Amino acid sequence: SQTIHQWPATLVQPVGSPLSLECTVEGTSNPNLYWYRQAAGRGLQLLFYSVGIGQISSEVPQNLSASRPQDRQFILSSKKLLLSDSGFYLCAWKEGWDRNSPLHFGNGTRLTVT
């Protein structure tokens, strides 16, 4: 069966510090991978998605970037965090070959920028 791992679960970082969140998927090949962010009391905002290694689509032009160095690994990064980067970051995957397959989420990372 497929599993998704996302870490860390919580993170407190000072403004201006770098960020690296990692997500890995097991039990499937060539998945679509996603990073979403949810601010407190708000909906899910799509940040990046990837349909293959090295293919990243950016939905929100901010100080964040994403990379997919391996088929089942998706990394979200920032060189300098802003206060507005605080939120609940969710990684998700879906079957890449089936456009009707649903998203499956990791447990999320709760980031507080101080």
Added chain:
Amino acid sequence: RKEVEQDPGPFNVPEGATVAFNCTYSNSASQSFFWYRQDCRKEPKLLMSVYSSGNEDGRFTAQLNRASQYISLLIRDSKLSDSATYLCVVNSINAGGTSYGKLTFGQGTILTVHP
């Protein structure tokens, strides 16, 4: 216009009530549709996919209206445990017309079921 729109609510209903949520989408080329449930401070979990002919799963019924570009979720005989935020998700094709990988969420509808 937002790609996916939901009435944020909140909907406050008594146990046993029937409640319905709608979700509209702007991209007529959208191909797949889902309803998710999110509990407070948790990740969203799939409630059900939405099929063209409509589908039912126990007390939950989902419908798709392509002509009017909306999907709906009906919950019958509401339980206290149904209290959550309900999110609709719609896919759409990318700018290059080559991928349906983009999945966009509505802002969610808050449901509270009270005794």
